[in-house]
Amino acid sequence: MKIFNLLIAICLSIPAYSQSFNIKGKIIDEQKESIPFANIALYHLSDTVNIVKGSASDLLGNYSFQNVESGDYILQISYIGYKTKSIPVTIDRDMVQNVILEVDAQLITEVVVEGKRSIRSIDKTSYTFSDTQIEKAENGRGLIATLPNLHIDRTSNTLSTINGKNILILINGIKATDDDLKLIPADKIKNVEIYDVPPMRYINDAENVVNVRTKPLDTGWSGNIYGTLGQMFSNASIALSYIKGDNKLTFNYGTHINMKRDIKDLESGHYNYAINEDQYIYDYIRESQSWGHQHNIGLTYSISKEDNYDFQIKALVNTSDEKLDANKNILFKQNEFQEERTGTLNDYKKTLVPTLDVYYSKILPKNNSISFNVVGSYFDNEQKTHSMESGSTGFDDKMSINNQKKTLIGEFVYEHGFTSANLSLGYRGHFNFLIQVSQVALCRLFHSA
Structure with a gap:
C-alpha cells in the first residue's frame, strides 16, 4: 500500500442550484438619443477576457440578455466616436440597466458624430465608414471590428462575433484569413457586407459571413507580425504582401507551440x-x-x-x-x-x-x-x-x-x-x-x- 497510503480523500458531491435572471436596457447619448448597433458584452468580474454573453443594440438602442446566472459581472458598451463604458453589475434579480455614452473628444472635433451608414438588401447589410472611423482604425481588421456584433477576441486575437461565433472572411468575394485583413489599410476598404443568412455555397463553413470590398490598393509592401510567449504555450504569426497594380502576392506563416513543462x-x-x-x-x-x-x-x-x-x-x-x-x-x-x-x-x-x-x-x-x-x-x-x-x-x-x-x-x-x-x-x-x-x-x- 505504498501508493494509496499517501492520501485518503473522501469527496462528497453536493448539487448546487444557481438562479438565472434577465438583464435589459437602452443605450443613449448625452442628448438622450438612441444609439443603435452599439456592442454590448457581459464579462464575469473575475474574468474580463472571456465574454459570457454578447449582443448589439437594436435600431432603438435596446438590448437584452436572457438566462444570466446570478453573480458579479462587468457590463461593457462600446461604439465608435464614444468612450467605452464598463459598469459593475450584481445580477441577483431581473434588472434594467440603461447606459449613457459620452462623446470621445479625442476622436472628433465636432459636436455631431457621424455614425455608421448601412444599406439593407435581400440577404445582407452593407456598411460604409466615416472619416473618423477610418482615422481611428489601425488597419482593415480594426475598422471592421467596429461594426455591430463584431469585435477582436482577446484570447485568440482574431475577428469574432460578440457572442463568440466564428466568422468566414471574404475579400472581394474570395475566402481570406484574419491576417489578410490586417494587411489592408483602413482607408482602402470600400464597404463591408454582412450576410444575415450565409450564401448557400458557404452554408457549411460558418454561421457568419463578412465580405470586404476594397478600393484599388497602392503598389508596395505591407506586413504584420504578432507573437505571444507564455509558460504553457506560445503563438507567433507573420504576414507579408506585395501589390503591383491589380496583382497581389501574399505570404503567411503561423505557429503554435505547446511547451514541455516540468x-x-x-x-x-x-x-x-x-x-x-x-x-x-x-x-x-x-x-x-x-x-x-x-x-x-x-x-x-x-x-x-x-x-x-x-x-x-x-x-x-x-x-x-x-x-x-x-x-x-x-x-x-x-x-x-x-x-x-x-x-x-x-x-x-x-x-x-x-x-x-x-x-x-x-x-x-x-x-x-x-x-x-x-x-x-x-x-x-x-x-x-x-x-x-x-x-x-x-x-x-x-x-x-x-x-x-x-x-x-x-x-x-x-x-x-x-x-x-x-x-x-x-x-x-x-x-x-x-x-x-x-x-x-x-x-x-x-x-x-
Whole structure:
C-alpha cells in the first residue's frame, strides 16, 4: 500500500442550484438619443477576457440578455466616436440597466458624430465608414471590428462575433484569413457586407459571413507580425504582401507551440466491476506530460479587376506534432487477491496537410455572374502508441497507424440578380481516396490470479 497510503480523500458531491435572471436596457447619448448597433458584452468580474454573453443594440438602442446566472459581472458598451463604458453589475434579480455614452473628444472635433451608414438588401447589410472611423482604425481588421456584433477576441486575437461565433472572411468575394485583413489599410476598404443568412455555397463553413470590398490598393509592401510567449504555450504569426497594380502576392506563416513543462498533469480513476462471480477493483493515479507544435504556411497570388473578374490561387501547408508521456501507479484487486502495479504510455501523432485552392469569378452582363472553385488536398497522419503495464496480467502493446487521404472538391455557381431576389444555381462534386496502414505488435500475458 505504498501508493494509496499517501492520501485518503473522501469527496462528497453536493448539487448546487444557481438562479438565472434577465438583464435589459437602452443605450443613449448625452442628448438622450438612441444609439443603435452599439456592442454590448457581459464579462464575469473575475474574468474580463472571456465574454459570457454578447449582443448589439437594436435600431432603438435596446438590448437584452436572457438566462444570466446570478453573480458579479462587468457590463461593457462600446461604439465608435464614444468612450467605452464598463459598469459593475450584481445580477441577483431581473434588472434594467440603461447606459449613457459620452462623446470621445479625442476622436472628433465636432459636436455631431457621424455614425455608421448601412444599406439593407435581400440577404445582407452593407456598411460604409466615416472619416473618423477610418482615422481611428489601425488597419482593415480594426475598422471592421467596429461594426455591430463584431469585435477582436482577446484570447485568440482574431475577428469574432460578440457572442463568440466564428466568422468566414471574404475579400472581394474570395475566402481570406484574419491576417489578410490586417494587411489592408483602413482607408482602402470600400464597404463591408454582412450576410444575415450565409450564401448557400458557404452554408457549411460558418454561421457568419463578412465580405470586404476594397478600393484599388497602392503598389508596395505591407506586413504584420504578432507573437505571444507564455509558460504553457506560445503563438507567433507573420504576414507579408506585395501589390503591383491589380496583382497581389501574399505570404503567411503561423505557429503554435505547446511547451514541455516540468509540471505534470495529475489524473486519478476508480473502476469497480464484476465478471461472472469475480469482483474487480482498479484504482490508479497517472502523471502525464504533453507537448507539441503546429505550423501553417501559405502563399497566395490573386488578380482582381473591379466589376470584371477575380482570380486567386492559394497553396497551404499545415503540419503538427503531438507527444504524450504518462506514468501510472495502480492498485489492482480481484476478490481477495491484491497487487500494486506500474504502467507507462507513450503516444506520438504527426500530421501533414498540403492544400491547393483555385478560385475564379466573372461578372457577366444583365446581372449575371459565374464562379468556380477547385480545392485539392492531401492528408497524412501517423500515430504511434506504446502502452505497458506490470503485474500478473500485465501487457506490452505497440501500435502504429498511418492514414492517408486525398480529396478533390470542385464547385460551379451561376447567379442572376432580380429586382427583389437572387437566383443561385450550382454543382459541387466531392471525391475522396483513403489509404490506411496499420501495424500492431501485441505481447500480452494473462495469468489467473
